[in-house]
Amino acid sequence: MKFNDGFWLLKTGVKPFYGLQVVRTEKDATGYDLRVATRPIRHRGDTLYGPVLTVRVHSPTQGVIGVKLEHVVSGDPRTHIQLFPDDGPVSDVTFSKLDDQTNVLKSGDLTAEIKENPYSITFKSTTRILTESGLKHQALYHVPSVWTTQSASNSSVTAQDPVSNPNPKALPPIVRYLNSELNISPGELIYGLGEQFGAFAKNGQSIKVWNQDGGTSSDQAYKCVPFYITNRNYGVFINHPGEVEVEVGSEKVSRVGISVADTSLEYFIIYGATPLEILERYTRMTGRPAVLPSWTYGLWLSTSFLTSYSSETVSEFLQGMKERDCPVRVFHIDCFWMKQYEWCSFTFDPDNFPDPKAYLAGIKEKYGVKICLWINPYISQLSPIFKEGVKGGYFIKRTDGTTWQWDLWQPGLAVVDVTNPAAREWYCAKLTALLDVGVDCFKTDFGERIPHASVVFHDGSDPVKMHNTYSVVYNEMVFDLLKQRFGTGEAVVFARAATVGGQRFPVHWGGDCESTWEAMAEATRGALSLTVSGFGYASHDIGGFEGHPPSEIYQRWVAFGLFSSHSRLHGSSSYRVPWNYGEDAAKTMAKFVDAKHRLMPYLYNLSIHANSKGHPLMRAMFLEFPNDRSTHYLDRQYMLGPNLLIAPVFVPIGEEHEYYIPAGTWTSFFHPEETVQGPKWLREHVAIDELPVWVRPGSVLPLGPKGIGRPDYDYTRGLEIRAYGLELDGPAVVVDIPVGKGVAVAGQIRVRKISGSTEVAVEADAGLQVAGVWSG
Template sequence: MNFLRLSFFVCTMLIGFYANAQTFLGNFENVHSETNNEITIKTTQGVVKIEFITADAVRIRTSWNGEFEANEPWMVVKYDWPKVAYNKKENHQELALSTEKIELKIGKNPFSISLYDTNGNVLLDEHKDAMNSSAHRTTEQTGTSFNLQPDEHFFGFGERMDFLDRRGKKVRLNVGRGQGLPHIIGAYNPLEANYAPVPFFMSTAGYGLFLHSARPTNWDMGNSNDTIFSFNAEGGELDYYIMYGPDFPTILNTYTDLTGKSPLLPKFALGLHVGTYSGGTWGHESETSTQYVIDLAKKFRELEIPLDVLHLDSTWRFFGENGGKGATTFEWRETFKNPKAMFDSLYALNLNAVGLHLRPRFDNGKTYRLLDKARKGGYVYPEENGAGEFVNFFDEKSVDWWWKEGVKNVADQGAMFLKTDEGSAFGHKANESDKVGPQGEEIKSLHNLFPLAYAKAPFEKFQEYNNIRGMNHTREGYAGIQRYPFIFAGDWPSEWQYFEPVIKAGLNIGLSGVGNWAHCMGGFEHVADPELYIRWTQFGLLSPIAHLFGMEHPNYKEPWNYGKEATRIFKSYDTFRYQLIPYLYSTSYQNHITGKPQMRAMVLDNQDDPNTYEITDQYMLGESMMVCPVIDKGAKTRVVYLPKGQWTNYWTNEVFEGKQYISVLCPLGQIPIFIKGGAIIPMQESQNYIGEKAIKNIDLHIYTHEKSSFTLYQDDGKSLNYENGDYTTTQIETEENHQTTIIKIDEPKGSFISNVATYTIVIQQPDHPSSIFINKKKIDASKLKEQKAISYTDGILKIKVDANKLQEIKIVK
């Protein structure tokens, strides 16, 4: 009897504790109001706002006190949506709200939310028990949970180095690089690295979810219970968006409508970027010099290795008296003689842009004393005892002062962009000091936003100052960072074990709405194994942004430091990249319009193929090129998975049907590349830098297979005029059957007038064509050698046509 009483007492105490610990929504009471697209629902324990932002996307906000936070401007760029038509039906069990694309069902007892497509298929079903909703709050967090479908898998969550498919995994999203000593695990722990987390995922069930919170978030995607996934934010209201696809590209398009499309970078940003410590990295600062930087650029030119962008990393700066390496004085180290003359020399070598690395904290130098002035003027984010050091990038006046008193000094000398490093240090321990910056409850909601504000400031200021498109090079980000491109993957050592995690980072960030992404090819720290260097740079030169940078002294990461073979291979892939500029630029335009990234995980276009869910060493570069980095030391072959379709080995021209694994040769000079059947890949002659030559001809490399199309995009490559419609698109279509191939090239559409006068169609044609028709005029195929605009040699058919007229080419086999 005593035992029963004790058990009853313990159960009562636990129930009471549980009730005090978590507050649920209770039951549905009524629809309180309807305004435009927003339906406000009162429950017995709170208030829920449901807003249709489009016919296939909805925002759900929950408050337990009836108050809602003001809309923030950093993550989401659009809150004012056109009217969405929806129908409302209600009975005793549920309230149903439906558009032409989705149906939202609100369970009443207890309150719950489920999402369906128009065929009645459940997409998302909030978990509940007999008494409680899943949506809840405690003193420390707000969150909810959903039923996990048996075959459901999740992709996204930002720049993660650990996994691709997150089903069965847990993850915490909060900007940071990992704690602990870097050379043990710390920042080199792929499980902890969180440089650019994004609280957004896409489900193979056909929907995406964006948790609209800047606070740290925690996600359990079926780890604790394989029938439930859940998420919570550490404070604030519960606010999330659900987006219906059902395909991933449609979901990404909606997500980037919310958080902003990436602008077009200057075309030269697609060329090679090189970073330099100017001859002296940490501990060797005295060896830096302006002449080193000039000689570096000269060597690229002498070796005819194409190069467009250079940045000077940390050691250009005089380290101040307060923050040392972790802060910025905006004063040049004394070893840099006449920086303006250095910039002039670099631009005389036809570099298109030169930039500088900096940190987000002010410091006092010998002359400027910017930290003292900023504190006195209130331009730093306040800390205890007036000791603030971080530029208050959330405040427009502080940004203006930072630009005028600091950045503009180096801009006037010739700097055209910044590398904004250490955005994770706001409220956390920084790399080069024990300082943690501002603390307190408010910082929980600002820490993740700081990298956005930090990248936004120089992107916009330099865009206005240079009078060309902005470009910012940043390490940290959060939801919306795609608006201030570009992101790079952080400081990963030159060791084989870190190669594949960096590839994962690019795949995951692309699945999270960020298209312009880079990494330190060859690795950042340590002298690389020459084989690793070659394999990593092959991948790097076929990444969205090609960025070469490392810190070991005195080798650094220039190819000639790794021998003649490495230099030859590097140059060949760099040249190949520059030939691909029309393809890469058109792909960048697609990213700008749709949010679809340049570097695409195989699952992005194959979400119904489980074989693609864990592919972390292959990706699509644009629509047509599958790149397969070699991540194993000494490998002479590697296994490649070919999804549905037809695929051509770029090196051998061997054709394979998809939905199979194959083993391919991968000699050191070759990264396996497969071209998708139907591909149309525009290429141009290589250049030493973008703009060196006026491009008069573009080669259209066509891999015929059934029906396909490609949109070639052209503009001036630098100005913002494209935002006002000053560009040209050309639609190219192909169709193949057993006997004929038909190629149609539309007239250019748009106001931009291109230098391109001709297209040369290039087709692998094993057999001599029997006849060719150009605009219905038959060409005698037996006399191709006499045709100036047509040739057939070694199985390759080339046909040159006018680029400014409608063209139809029919090839009869």
């Protein structure tokens, strides 16, 4: 929210109450409790007027300091962000005083200096000031509701009227916001806030943490996360489940402004010596991604959405992919596996799938595929199960007790109330019946269009705070059902909506994009923005969702998609099988599918690290190279784990592709006879069947056998060990070889450069079979 008219003036009608002076300080085991006056206190008479802000400065875990700002302290505790769902906090708090006016709280290498008069908080590492909340940086604002009607937190959003909310409740004349600002230092860049598709560095942007279904070409996002990370060794986690408005240098150009229309606002400063350490601490607080089944890293193929498909079509696709050495590991059947107008009925359309159980068993046996079905939490009034939901009280209700419905997606659809245990049980029973038929996982679509105005949830949760939170509860519900059915490490959903905490229930894909170069770049920025926000995995619709991509764009997107964490071919009105784009496209796909299969010992190990440390698979360049300023704006290339640099091609044949190589001697993955010395910008023409993939110096890659044909195989057998630019007489590079199920490691391989030779020495633990060694 922008409150100012320029820097000095306020907008008409806005009344500020700035935190000016600490009038009382108390201390407990983890922090300070402050009473902060919003007017100068010269004598007791000055305490009689105006609000007082209650501020708690505390440390919930090592290297993290929180600031909780409250105007009214009787908030609703029912809807909140779950903290420390996996790992407990690590306590490390010390107190001191800098002088009579300054209290100091230290947690690990992070320090907060709290000055009482004038009131301010400065956050420091051991070497420098990170950021500060200075004089007048914290405030309560009274805002006339006449110019806040577009704020989701304060109105029935006009886009939902009159269909969804025919009787909106009038707004109060004044809306109260809590606002806190943090300084942006010269050269400081801000990243994250979820899956944002605009410029990767968020400086200058106004961002609402409010999930919306807006495609990949707007300022709306499916996965909004109240967390950002900077290139100045800290991150900021805003612990608020509702709509958070973030002005990233867009109101005051040297400040990040954080505001909520609520009585409480809390944020945490998270320090890290490296960006990956920041993500470790953030995901310790909010949860880490689950380890995914090894089969999920294979190629996913979809029927697409508006296309005509039946059991015969599905068989034709799978056979065609098999014949072209593009084996499909997961086949996804999109919306029309159900009858039109009946989504969701959770019943196969008998006209196209007369015997689904027998059919699915047949294609699973013949083609070795897993089956994914499209679902969502919306139930059409024409669905045969709609009356069950109404009778059971399983849907979100209006304030008058009737079922909330609208017509935007399906006729008179209702939304399952996931806060109702009986509704969750009912919904999961429908999915269990599908698992009995032979389904292996679900694409949990939608979850962004959750009503928040004039509605009530079963458990009394604040509807505004449930709007984003709904996506986490929805995906957790389905993920846990799959985990109960198949076991830990065998569950996966393919989800579109998420917010903080949603990273625990992967995988997430980027939503509806066009079939253009620009949309391919949007998908890349969205994925990198998501993975710097605590999410371990990211996927996207290969070829684009809307439209029919030219063969060139399709092939470039295939290369990008198969060097993403998860790879799914999906479109809207046209199929994404490669022969539709020429047989050469199928040959190119076969090459990249085989490469991804061979990389599985490396990729699966990254999944274990995502689960134990919160490190993403797809990494923005600055995550790995924070001291190289040239990497800080890069959003058209990325690291896949710590060792592989991927530079997708976003230009037509005939134009030069440009990307950056950091310092050191890098080796081409596909052409190991080629090396390049960085730091260097490369400009080159890239053949249509190529993708620039460079291996970082000092890397050891374990590769599986050629032509293995699937991502889930025995990673301990037939390994090829590749060593790239190891240091002569340096320490051995130790590589874990995963079992491929859960977090278990089968053993280790140790590789070192032999003195006076170009060869390397390889030692493998018992049970690991090395079939070949390459060094360069």
